[in-house]
Amino acid sequence: MTTLSTNPTSGRSKWQLFWTGPAVRKLRRNPLAITGLVITLMFSLIALFAPLIAKPSGDCLRDLNITSANQVYNPAGGAFWRSIFVPPKSCYKTERLSFAQQPTVPSADAPFGTVNGYNIFYGLIWGTRTALKMSFIIVAITLAVGVIIGAISGYYGGWIDNLIQRFIDVLFALPSLILTVVILTILRAGNPGGDPTVPIIVSFCIAGWAGYARVVRGDVLRTRQLEYVDAARSMGARDMRLILQHVVPNSVASVLTLAVLDLATVPLSVAALSFLGLGFESGYAEWGQLVEFSRAWLKPEYWYVLAYPAAFIIIFSLAFNLFGDGLRDALDPKSR
Secondary structure, three states, X not given: OOOOOOOOOOOOOHHHHHHOOHHHHHHHOOHHHHHHHHHHHHHHHHHHOHHHHOOOOOHHHHHOOOOOHHHHHOOOOHHHHHHHHOOOHHHHEOOEOOOOOOOEOOOOOOOOOEEOOEEHHHHHHHHHHHHHHHHHHHHHHHHHHHHHHHHHHHHHOHHHHHHHHHHHHHHHOOOHHHHHHHHHHHHHHOOOOOOOHHHHXXXXXXXXXXXXXXXXXXXXXXXXXXXXXXXXXXXXXXXXXXXXXXXXXXXXXXXXXXXHHHHHHHHHHHHHHHHOOOOOOOOEOOHHHHHHHHHHHOOHHHHHHHHHHHHXXXXXXXXXXXXXXXXXXXXXXXXX
């Protein structure tokens, strides 16, 4: 007698199970979320192929060991791969076509015009790399720190939980941007003219991990009481294994959606630091620099000086917000 299998998932790969799962299926049916995802992918492609869209010049050509900008289009040459994956720091210097302070209208050399002599188009394209790099590094570090501390706080409870939560309350009592500015100022006091990348990342991570820790703690408090955790503990599993293999993987769904939403806010905060004069050095390919340059030229005839940087920042933030909202709805079991 032959028994027919009634398991609908038999014979299907993990990718097929993931693609047809309820969360992904609902996400695919959300046009706003898909729109946000497409836009974020477009920004990722712009960042990846920045050397091909805004050709390097000046010191960047020298550091790439090439004499013509067109050589970056040759995949057989080393400059092509180096400019895409490990470009020298000089390539992040916004191309300066002149030293004239007054903006110039868009042209063939500068499709978005210039401000203070800097090519706005070059700054926006290479600034996309800066925005994505800073966003993912900062969010990844703060997420990891927040998950670890939140899991420890929620799993052990008692005085450990009380100590961590009171410290988080102190951090929440301070405005996030003000705390970031204070920490960044302290970190840069010893080396005011140095590379601000590491101090910016550290200051954002110190000010930003508490939100993730609070969310993870709440999920861990619920998860640690479930039967499979008790079963693993009764079989002799140690605390670290319980936290890493059983508690945390089932407690991070909500914090992942929060992380996607935070990817949209990091470029805004970094731009605010540059606007205040605490960010990257003048001329660095970063969106906030271009916004800061436009302050002296807020006139109708120079609309392009602020319009293009503002459009990049707004569209970037909107894309991650749309995708993050859709992801949150898809992962919420109550909305399925």
